[in-house]
């Protein structure tokens with residue numbers, strides 16, 4: 001099921017949900033980094049995880065300036081994110097990349113929806129746009145890596161494969 005982070009009525013609720021999604025992403029990245037065989041993928045993903053860690057610090061800062069207690073860890077969705085990576089592991093590095101692409105589609109969509117809000121104000125809009133640039137970079141890298149290796153003959157043809165089991 002697609003995440004609908006970004007469509008919350010209240011700005012603080014949105015920022016809290018976005019922060020939890022970032023924690024989810026960090027957990028998924030940690031699993032992926034642990035399971036990749038390819039060392040260059042491990043290193044690149046450590047950088048991407050660091051981006052998400054910076055995003056959590058930024059978002060927690062915004063929430064605290066708004067006087068809202070910031071979530072300190074992932075929501076219930078952590079299991080879902082990890083589940084996707086676990087399935088990915090079964091398919092090797094390429095499977096992990098596919099699972100992580102699915103996770104990145106969610107963070108990208110959440111920032112897209114968030115940036116369409118009219119209640120952000122210029123400062124927050126600037127911050128979220130920078131985060132979204134990072135998310136786009138993460139997604140592009142994964143798409144490139146998948147394109148480089150091409151479709152394996154025994155691989156399910158579409159992302160629906162993962163969605164059907166874990167979405």
Ligand SMILES: [Fe+2]
Nearest residue numbers: 022051052055
């Ligand atoms: Fe992020």
Ligand SMILES: [Fe+2]
Nearest residue numbers: 104107135138
């Ligand atoms: Fe990301």
